[in-house]
Every structure is written in structure tokens, then in C-alpha cells.
Amino acid sequence: MTILLYELAGADTSRPFSPHCWKTVLSLAHKGLDFERRTVPFTRVGAIEGGISRTVPVIRDGDKVVPDSFSIALYLDETYPTRPSLFGGPGGIAAARFIERWSQLTVHPYLGAAALLDIHSMLAAEDQAYFRDSREKRFGKRLEEVPLDRERRLAAFRATLEPLRSMLAYQPFIGGASPLFADYIVFGAFQWMRISSPFQVLLADDPVAVWFERCLDLHGGLGRSVSAAT
Amino acid sequence: MTILLYELAGADTSRPFSPHCWKTVLSLAHKGLDFERRTVPFTRVGAIEGGISRTVPVIRDGDKVVPDSFSIALYLDETYPTRPSLFGGPGGIAAARFIERWSQLTVHPYLGAAALLDIHSMLAAEDQAYFRDSREKRFGKRLEEVPLDRERRLAAFRATLEPLRSMLAYQPFIGGASPLFADYIVFGAFQWMRISSPFQVLLADDPVAVWFERCLDLHGGLGRSVSAAT
Known part of the structure; x- marks a missing residue:
């Protein structure tokens, strides 16, 4: 079904x-x-x-x-236990929670702020009103002001990715030789950015960018079914 | 054997x-x-x-x-596959590498700098000479200068622990309901600090501190077999 x-x-x-x-x-x-x-x-x-x-x-x-x-x-x-596992065992389930919290608290805040106005511009009118109201409360400033320092904060953001970058010297995916849900957690954040904003957060030769491209290729290039924002 | x-x-x-x-x-x-x-x-x-x-x-x-x-x-x-697993499956092995890199690049630099002089003072004379020489090259300054800003940098260090702290709202260990090698990775860093320096990096009610105390209790309180530095 x-x-x-x-x-x-x-x-x-x-x-x-x-x-x-x-x-x-x-x-x-x-x-x-x-x-x-x-x-x-x-x-x-x-x-x-x-x-x-x-x-x-x-x-x-x-x-x-x-x-x-x-x-x-x-x-x-x-x-669906007979299909490929998303976690690779109980240790993978537990550690995926750590990676989720890392992604949510390290990757999301910068990307969410950097793309905020771009996301707003993708929405239908009634959603724009909701989005502006809820995000201006969350950030404590006008929507237009939130991404203003994204260039200034970019180097510091890239530095926060160092654990992922360093891990990629050992293995091609957070899941090891092949991807697991832990990869999809972090992929989701960069895909959000790719689709909503033309702002480039990663240098093309950054191992994190190379990993992200690898994730875009997965499952018949499913991530590429939506083009990057221009 | x-x-x-x-x-x-x-x-x-x-x-x-x-x-x-x-x-x-x-x-x-x-x-x-x-x-x-x-x-x-x-x-x-x-x-x-x-x-x-x-x-x-x-x-x-x-x-x-x-x-x-x-x-x-x-x-x-x-x-020793019939004894309790340190990883909880292949997903746990892969994710432990991410956690190792996170610990090494987020937790170790601050603790290593904060405790540097305390560690030096624990060493025998010939080791002190080696330690001073290698660490002064690494930090690019005199050993005595390295920990000087540990108080100023403490709040920022505590903030970098937020992924671990947030994860602990979901489960008592990085390994889930019980500890895995991923816990011992991060435990090692805080145990290093506990044994070598009286400087308190965690507030007692910080969930990270509560988790660390839980780790000290493991395996018959093995971590407590060496007392905290005073």
C-alpha cells in the first residue's frame, strides 16, 4: 500500500x-x-x-x-524490518538522537537565519503573514534584519561543521560505508538551504559539500528532483 | 587471560x-x-x-x-562478541566516529587549554620538559599563558555542550538506555579534567554534569577510583 x-x-x-x-x-x-x-x-x-x-x-x-x-x-x-535499516542497530538509534540535536542546535540556527527572507519569499500570501509574525517573535527583530549578518557569520558557521568534516576523513557517510537516517538528518538542513536560497554556505571543495552532493545522488538522485534556488 | x-x-x-x-x-x-x-x-x-x-x-x-x-x-x-557490545551494531560504530570527532574538536580544545598547567604540574621532571616543549609549540605561547582566559571562555564552552545536554532530555546515555563506547569517549574528556584540575567547568545541576556523575558510577564506580583534583 x-x-x-x-x-x-x-x-x-x-x-x-x-x-x-x-x-x-x-x-x-x-x-x-x-x-x-x-x-x-x-x-x-x-x-x-x-x-x-x-x-x-x-x-x-x-x-x-x-x-x-x-x-x-x-x-x-x-x-518494515526486512527492508534496509535506517539506524543500523540500537546504538545507531541512540546516536542518531545526538546527531539530531547537533544538527538542530548547530546547523539549523545559522541556516534558518541566513535563508529566512528567501523562505518568506517562497510562501503564499496568507503563509507569509503567519511566517513573519511567528519568526519575528522568535528572532526578536524584523524579518529583513535577520539575514543581514550572514556573510559576517559564515566563517564561524563553517568552523562549527568541523566534527562532520573531520569524520568524513574516516568514512563517506555518517552511517559509515553507506547512509543511514543520521545522514538524512543533516542532509535535510542543507537541502532546505539549497532549495530556498541562492546563498552559498559551503565551498565546493569542502568535504561537507562533497558529502552533500553524494547525498543528493542517493535513491536515483531524489534530492536533485528539486533544483537549487537561483 | x-x-x-x-x-x-x-x-x-x-x-x-x-x-x-x-x-x-x-x-x-x-x-x-x-x-x-x-x-x-x-x-x-x-x-x-x-x-x-x-x-x-x-x-x-x-x-x-x-x-x-x-x-x-x-x-x-x-x-569478544558474546560479551556486551560497545557499539550496539554497525550504525553505532559509524556514529561513534562522529561523536569522537565532536568530542575531540569541541570538548578537548577547551578542557586541554584550561587544565594545561595543572597537567604539567602532575608530571615527573623529564616529562615536564617534553610537555612544555611540545605544548608551547602547539599553542604558540608559554604554558603559563594558555589557561589565563579559561574563565572568560567558560560560558561559550558550556554552550558548545548544548547538543549533548539537549540529547540527555531524551535518554540517559549517548548509547540510549545504557552506556556505549560513545559515552566513554566523552566521559574520558571530563575525567581527564576532573583528575588533573580543580577548575570546575560544569555547574552541578547541568544535565551534562549529572550524566558525568552517572558515568562515574558505572562498573562499580571505576571512574571514582581516582579522586577529583583539589
Whole structure:
């Protein structure tokens, strides 16, 4: 049976950009499961499946509805244990949580601020109003002011990626010789940036950029099905 | 057969402090293996087992000699597969490398600088000469100057621990419900600090401090067998 994936999109529904939804897109592809992507704008997320979640992704798999990219990955591994694992055992599940928190607290804050205005410009009018209001409260300043220092902060951001960069001298993926959900966690953040903003955060020869390109190639180049922002 | 562990020590051989050796001490205890700890000063590390390594830990297990804490953990899991795993599967092995790089590049630089003079004062005279020379080259300044800004940099250091702190809201160990080598990696760094310096880097109610205390309790309180520096 085809799994239904509810995924965030802006005015152009052919360019879904949510980092967390991209984690689930690659998770479903990794498991080799059939899935249908259904886009929702920010202001309609709360109405999905009777209001089960304030955020996407949400999947429906037959009678089962599961929100949250990490919970979805766990659900998929439990439900389809004969398909390729997303975690590579219990140690991989536990460590993926550390990597999720690292990505969320190290990678997301800079990228989210750097792309904030670009994301806003991708949204439909009613979503723009919601987005401006919620993000201006979060950042404590006007939307237009948030990305202003992205050039100044870029070198420091690149330095925070050093653990990932250094790890890539040992192995091609966070998952080891092949990718796991831990890769999709960090991939989601850079894919969000790639689709929403023309601002280049990585130098082309950065091992992190080379790893990201490798992730874009996975599962038949699924990540490249949406072009980079120009 | 008893495994022999070569471990770094200063003038007082009852207070081994090396972060990497502590990783291996807990790894051996985790596997429930008998081991004998043999201390070596900095200046005699290169002579161990015919000069197999420039660094410790090194273990001898019968005919097999293995250097490097990560390689030792892999060796122990491969050689003693029926004893508790140090990695919890292939995903755990791969992710442990990320955590090692994170610890080495985020936790070690600050702690190593903050405790530098304290470590120097623990060493025997000939080791002090080697240590001063090698560390002054590495830091590009006099040993006495390196820890001077540790108070000023402390808040920023604590902030870099946020991924670990945030993960601890989900699970008690990096390994999940129970510890794995990934925990011993980060434990080693804080144990190094605890044994060599009275400088307190963590507030007592910091979840990272609570996790560290939990690690000190493991394997019969093995980490507490050396008292904190005063």
C-alpha cells in the first residue's frame, strides 16, 4: 500500500523545502517503500489528519498516522524490518538522537537565519503573514534584519561543521560505508538551504559539500528532483 | 587471560589522567574482561611493545597488540562478541566516529587549554620538559599563558555542550538506555579534567554534569577510583 506523506510547501508546490520533510522523503526511499507526497502550506498543517500535529512531516500508512521525522524513521524500521535499516542497530538509534540535536542546535540556527527572507519569499500570501509574525517573535527583530549578518557569520558557521568534516576523513557517510537516517538528518538542513536560497554556505571543495552532493545522488538522485534556488 | 593496558601517568602513578586511556579502561570494564593497568610516563610511551605507537592506550591481549582507543574498542567487540557490545551494531560504530570527532574538536580544545598547567604540574621532571616543549609549540605561547582566559571562555564552552545536554532530555546515555563506547569517549574528556584540575567547568545541576556523575558510577564506580583534583 502506498504511504501518504504530508509535506510543507510554499506557493510553488513543486519545490517542497522543509528540512524535516526531506528527512522523511529520504527515509521512505531508503526503505524502498511506495509513497505519495502531498503538500500543505504552513497555515494548514494544523488541520492534517484531524489535527494530529502542529508540524510536518506526518505520514499515513494504512490505518496508522505518525508525525515527526525521527518517530517516522523508528516506525518504518519497526514496521518494515526486512527492508534496509535506517539506524543500523540500537546504538545507531541512540546516536542518531545526538546527531539530531547537533544538527538542530548547530546547523539549523545559522541556516534558518541566513535563508529566512528567501523562505518568506517562497510562501503564499496568507503563509507569509503567519511566517513573519511567528519568526519575528522568535528572532526578536524584523524579518529583513535577520539575514543581514550572514556573510559576517559564515566563517564561524563553517568552523562549527568541523566534527562532520573531520569524520568524513574516516568514512563517506555518517552511517559509515553507506547512509543511514543520521545522514538524512543533516542532509535535510542543507537541502532546505539549497532549495530556498541562492546563498552559498559551503565551498565546493569542502568535504561537507562533497558529502552533500553524494547525498543528493542517493535513491536515483531524489534530492536533485528539486533544483537549487537561483 | 588478563589483558595488559598501557596507560599514561604523571609523577603519582596512582592518578592516571589520560582521556583516551580512560576510554579504554571503561571499555574493558564494559566487556567484563580482566585487565591489568601498567602506567607509563609521556617520555616512555614510544618504547612500549617495541615502539608500536606514539600514543597510549595500547593493549596486549595474548599475542595481539592494539593501539588507539577506538581501534581497541572495535577489536574488543570483534574478539569478544558474546560479551556486551560497545557499539550496539554497525550504525553505532559509524556514529561513534562522529561523536569522537565532536568530542575531540569541541570538548578537548577547551578542557586541554584550561587544565594545561595543572597537567604539567602532575608530571615527573623529564616529562615536564617534553610537555612544555611540545605544548608551547602547539599553542604558540608559554604554558603559563594558555589557561589565563579559561574563565572568560567558560560560558561559550558550556554552550558548545548544548547538543549533548539537549540529547540527555531524551535518554540517559549517548548509547540510549545504557552506556556505549560513545559515552566513554566523552566521559574520558571530563575525567581527564576532573583528575588533573580543580577548575570546575560544569555547574552541578547541568544535565551534562549529572550524566558525568552517572558515568562515574558505572562498573562499580571505576571512574571514582581516582579522586577529583583539589
